[in-house]
Amino acid sequence: MSAAYSPAEQMAVVLAHDVRDWETVGCGTHSPVPAAGLLLALHTHAPHATLIIDGHPEHSLATPSDLHFIAQRGELDLYHFSGIQIDRHGNLNMTLLGDPANPKLRVPGAHGAPVLYYTAGRSNLFRMEHTRRSLVERVDYVTCSGVEACEHGGPKLLVTPNAVLRFDRERADFVLISFHGGLDLDQVCANIGWEVRVAPDVRETEPPSPAELRLLRTSVREQVALVYPDFVRQGHLGTS
Amino acid sequence: MLSMVHAGAMGLPFIGLWGLLGSDLLRQRRDFKVVEDPFRPGRQVVVAESIRPDVAVFQALRADPEGNAVLAGKQESPVIAQASKRVVVTAEEVVDRVTAVDAAAGRHTFLPAADADIVVHVPFGAHPGALPAAYERADAQCRAYVEASQDEATFAAYLERSVFGVPSHAAYLERVGLAAGARA
16 A cells, blocks of 8 residues: 555545534444544544534434434534435435335435435535445435535535545536545546546645544544444554 | 424324435335425425334333333433334333433433333343343344345245244243353
C-alpha cells in the first residue's frame, strides 16, 4: 500500500471536516466510518457538537425513537446514510437488488430512512465500495428519494474509498470534487456507474494530517471499538 | 414504522409524516397514502395508518405475577405494548414483585402491569437469540437457521426438526444443552 493511511481514515477525515461546532449530528447502524468521522470532529474542531451514534454507550439517546423525533422537529443538522446502491441523483436503495417483483437479493430495509433523509438538515452519503455495481445510474429500488429530500434537507457529499462527490442541487446530480491520494482520476471515474461530471478545480483529497491520524488511531479508535470491535480489529484505524 | 406504532399507542387512526415522497415504498404499502396537506394547501404529505398489533410478546429478565416486568436494556417495547391489543410477557424469572426502580437501577426498561395481559415463566425464551444481560446469541444454532433458510426444502426440514418436532420448551432446552440440570 502506497498511502500511510487507510481508505477508512481518509473517508472519516472528509466526513469530520463537514461537521460544524454546535451541530447535532449522527449516524446509524453499520456506520463505523461516519462514527469515526464524528468522533474525530468532536476531538478537533467541533467540541460542542452533539453526537448521536447508534449503539454507542455515551453518544446515544434514551430510545431509538428520539432520533426520529429530533429529526422530525427539524433539530438534526447532519446525518449519514449508505445503501446497497446509490445513484447519480442521490437516490438510496436499502431494500433490494433486481426486479422489485422478483428480487435477486433482499436487504434489511429502510428503518425510517425515507423520513430521516428528508428531515435531516443535510445528509452525507458513504459507500465502502467504489464500483459500478454500487454507484449506479439509477437504483433498482428508490428507498429514499434524493430530489424529494432536497425539499427540506438532502444529500451534500458522497464519500467512497476513492473519491468525494458533491451534490449539485440545481441539476440534481453529483459532481466529483476530489480523488484520494495516489489514485488515477480516470480510473476513479471509470468505476462510477454513470458519466460522472468532474469539477473544473478537481484535486487530490486533502489527506489526513499527522494530528488527525494520531487521534483516529488512539481516542477515536477506542470509542469506535465500543460499537464496532470487529471493524477496529480489522485494522482500519491503525493496529494496536 | 415507529411513528405508526406510536399512533397506535395513542389510539389515533393515522399519522402525518415528513418525507417518504418519491420512495418506491409508497407503491407497495397500502397503509401509506399521499394526500394534500390540509394545513399547507397545495403541498403533498404522506399519511400512514396506525399499527395495532393483535399480540405482542416480550421476553423479560424478570416479571411479577401482576405483569410488571424488566426488559433488558433501553428499548421501545413499552410503546409497542401500548399499541398492542394483547401483551404476553415471557420471563426468565418470575419473582414476587418488580418495580420501575429495579428497572432503572439496572439501566433496563420497565413494562408496567397495566400494559401486560399474561405472564409466562420461560427461561431462555429468547434462545437461540441473545438476551442482553442474561445470555449471548447461540451462533451455531443461528448459523444453522440461516443456512437452512437458503431454500424451501431445507427450511421445511429445519422447521420439522427444530420447531414442530420439539414437543415442548423443556424438550427444546434439553436438546440445546440448557435443561435445568445441565446448566453451568
